[in-house]
Amino acid sequence: MPEIPLTFLALHYWAGAGHEFDQVAALLAPGYRLLAPDLGGFGSAPLPAGGLTVDAYADAVAAFIEQEKLRRYVVVGHSMGGKIALALAARQPAGLLGVALLSPSPPTPEPMTDHDRQASVQAWGQPGEAAKTARDITARTLPARLHQQIVADNLRTTRAAWEAWLLHGSRENLSARMSAVRVPCTILAGDQDPVMSPSVHGLETLPLLPAGTPLEIINGAGHLLPYEAPTEVADLLRAFAGRCQAATV
Template structure:
């Protein structure tokens, strides 16, 4: 079973959090602290990160299957899935496969369902990842619009250093480049995309609609100002406000 944390009000709607490449369940701590009074908050260490071991097959489909099996093992009914960056792609695949078993999908600066555009520098950074402190610091700094609070930067760097290097390599060459255009039928499931206005790691909002949101109905989006790619750490309060608005509209 994947390593996970569970906090909050188990009488409320269940939110299942999945983190970005290099993160862990800890990535979501600031957000969960803002949401746990009203929601049942479960955060997974994705395969190869945190305390979860990598899978033999690190494809998007394999990771999606593993996460869904873990959700079912916890006997969670109709959760809201929240996927950030790398895990946005995984959460979207789960939602397209099991739309009737999910209440809603929140995509936070997600990798798209089509191959993710990367600069040569971004590709080599992940493909040649060795897990050094210098790499971890550069990786975290490069993903942010503004410097993180010291304690959150330390958390992000520590998480990155714990990651299985092969998970980075597999993501660069395989997971990020998997193409699901036209593979799934469009589904009736509410989805909200939340992205920072200064995110240089994933496609812009126009491309996100074309590549991912178009598969869901209804969909909506929110652009958060003065924020980069690491929204759960850069702007947790603003992010939680958007999550709460979305869930509250559905869970009446």
């Protein structure tokens, strides 16, 4: 019987959308399929009926896995999506082979000053702030169309999802659950990330993951790795897929 192919299930960043992974998906094809749904309240997705907590998003991702009949998959979590990915992995769902974290929000409360948090709350729906954020959190120059896409995604985020993450989700502490994450993990970060520096991952996330989890750094990249460094991300995921598949043999 032929082996069921591995699928990447990618979860996007706060104020983003699933199409941030389009370039990565194209680079992985045809060897691997990558699915990147919009999370509730972001992109084109309506507000989720189940709520806006990290666990509610993990529930929605679990329902998507069942809907798509995924049987062998690696969850890829970017920033906010990283915290959701870890909440899901701690449940030890059937078919999960690994977790790849791209500049992830840590399982501990996300480091952010009250001043910065309130400034972010007040920035909702403001085009000038959305454009400034897109510039500030990236280190590599992006084509104009991608910059415009990032800004548009920021502006179509619902206010409820925007505020729920800033005021609650980013502050959730999942650290006590991380011992239940038993699959291979990897972390990828940009050395110029102004949102969460590599040191945050080394201090807050890496010690809670399985022994031997690597922290890999992309030089000259900021926070939006799937946009800024799609080739490096695709290469990492391809190599990680091989490691995950070997671990199941």
